[in-house]
Amino acid sequence: MSITQQYLLDTYRARLLDEAAPPAxxxxxxxxxxxxxxxxxxxxxxxxxxxxxxxxxALVRRLHAWPRSTW
Incomplete structure (x- = not known):
């Protein structure tokens, strides 16, 4: 059963019992x-x-921990 089907079923039950409808x-x-x-x-x-x-x-620590390449 999908979420939409469960929501429709809960809404139907709430309407039958005169209760507040559940949030969508x-x-x-x-x-x-x-x-x-x-x-x-x-x-x-x-x-x-x-x-x-x-x-x-954490990213800065990683960046500074990498050895610098000599190009």
């Missing part, structure tokens, strides 16, 4: 992404790591 699929996707980001930032603070710029710092 994808309605809260961005909220989930924001909460995941906030949770990662929280875990970084608790672990004593910097919250912002971790990827850039």
């Amino acid at each position: 699929p994808g309605t809260h996707d961005w909220q989930v992404v924001r909460e995941f980001r906030d949770h990662r930032q929280f875990r970084a603070v608790i672990a004593g790591r910097p919250v912002h710029g971790r990827i850039r710092q």
